[in-house]
Amino acid sequence: MPADPMSTALLPAGLHDVLPNEASHEADTVERLLAEFAGLGYQRVKPPLVEFEDSLLSGSGAAMAQQTFRLMDPLSQRMMAVRADITPQIARIATTRLKNEPRPVRLCYAGQVLRVKGSQLRQERQFTQVGVELIGPLQPEADAEVILLAVQALEAVGVPHLSVDLCVPTMVSRICRGLGLGEEETRHLRAALDRKDAAGVAAVGGPAAPLLQTLMAASGPAGRAMQALGALALPEAAETDRRRLTETLRLLRAAKPDLTVTIDLVEHRGFEYQTGLSFTLFSRDASGELGQGGRYRAGARPDAEEDGEPSTGFTLYMDTLLRVVPATQAARRVFVPHGTDWAVAGKLRAEGWVTVAGLSPAADPVAEARRLQCGHRLADGSVQPVD
């Protein structure tokens, strides 16, 4: 939605009114996505907009602390926080209220989140967040399921030319640790990798440099990347990551041979809280990411890698998404003149018309139909075009 001057004057920056057509387009798209999730047994939950701060910002929620509005609760005299991300709420629900449900737990959600500041890329401060979480299973089958579900849901709402970029954000740090690099060296190396700076990697990579340069160069189409990765001698700690990536890719190809998959073997940014195989969803027609997901541990304390339940999931970014989802055909509006029986208009609605009633007699019903943006009108008992 482009910000118009009037909206800018009335509303705080990054907050806007979604007007007719756009609002129903968004709501329809959200419900169609959720219907796809439901088809694979993902059950909808709806956490509240506000929670106690210490609950909302614990574990993986801590990442959003700077972006979270606080509210004092007059009832409990405790600080509350307005959610800036729904994912930690779903993990909380799964690991507390649904802790006795059989594993894996499959959950999905759609809702609004609020952030203190927009980013340079995204000025918005309120987002519609839509996603799924699959809590409990360790198997690559779980990684494949959520990726395939994301792809299927995006295809179902009409997003063209999809591709999935896989990464394993833990692999680089495991390689570095396996080769005996210190924390400081690893941080420098990360910065060089984030810049895709091969010379920098060579300069600060020490014993890991050759391996990481190969990984960096091999990133791209899945076939080539996996061939390069397969030929490398990796430290034992990174073996699990390679095996999971290989197996997930095999499952994706078996299920959907025509899916475009790329692999970034050194990706890390934006996945700081992921604990294993992760992915980003793109469309050739969209300018940014459509969504992102990956492994994490639900209910884990910060920095306790083996804590919590193994989980994966994804979040779709509705703002980017809606720019590439084709609008569903708007229902046709028929002007129903003043005095028309309620039941007669009801019959038209049952046939798929939107009936726009005249609330007083109109001297020129054709002009009145046009004024009310109706392409048709009811006259002499039948629907007639007004153009």
Added chain:
Amino acid sequence: MPADPMSTALLPAGLHDVLPNEASHEADTVERLLAEFAGLGYQRVKPPLVEFEDSLLSGSGAAMAQQTFRLMDPLSQRMMAVRADITPQIARIATTRLKNEPRPVRLCYAGQVLRVKGSQLRQERQFTQVGVELIGPLQPEADAEVILLAVQALEAVGVPHLSVDLCVPTMVSRICRGLGLGEEETRHLRAALDRKDAAGVAAVGGPAAPLLQTLMAASGPAGRAMQALGALALPEAAETDRRRLTETLRLLRAAKPDLTVTIDLVEHRGFEYQTGLSFTLFSRDASGELGQGGRYRAGARPDAEEDGEPSTGFTLYMDTLLRVVPATQAARRVFVPHGTDWAVAGKLRAEGWVTVAGLSPAADPVAEARRLQCGHRLADGSVQPVD
């Protein structure tokens, strides 16, 4: 949703997680209601959760000032407010961003609101608000349209035994003014009427007492109430209210002869911001009100009765409503064992099944299907019951 001890411990009072089944029941119901609104040309809009305080709490929004959470906006250094009511936002959109759209403007919405405290009756502090606004028209046809739309939408989601209670909250004050009562006397009289205290009305009503006692006694089934009202000599100022009520009732009966309509001729509480014909929706099966609506002036300054645009609309209370909306039949879950082709499961989904995939081989597929709450499983290429 009953509060369980765990939820109480984790979340602030009046805020809760909506869990599987309940959450999809709510979302489905909301979308079905909005589809009914769309059928009569009501277009969906989606205002933000947060606005500048002075915008959100101006005009009719001022009523919610005590119930509204404030947030400081770090970008503008101005105070923002989290909406406690969506209605003023829709009026703002209609009278500013959509001010050049042809009248009447028909808008609808669904969204979350947050309140500082729950009431004794409703402990919840977050509500799902769903409703419509019809902005621009003065005619009783507009009053009838929104009432009939509310009834039709509630019937469409399966609410049984509906009734509508009409009132004209301006009538008593117009009668009092017409008969020369002062502000103080009118206030005492209001209190007596609110208590349905006929002796009190006699004691403080002065010249208005006989008229108001008759109105109080006549409240009830529409036919009897209108007969009593028709026989009264009203001050000129109250004549418009009587005419509008009579005409609206005639339109309701013509459209829907079997609708149960009652009339409260002295009702006032809960309609402090209404400027004319108002209504409350009930079901014999529900313990509270399902929704409420009525006349107001969109974009009016407080206490400027003739300011703004004549409007009407209603809000449905989803918490009460969901208790009487029958759950839609849950889709049947079929367990799809590990290794099943993605396409095979997709075919089952196309037939209406929810497919729950096994993520690893199961020694006893029947037991595994049961554990995952599936009534069926895929075996030997066909769907089989597991019980």
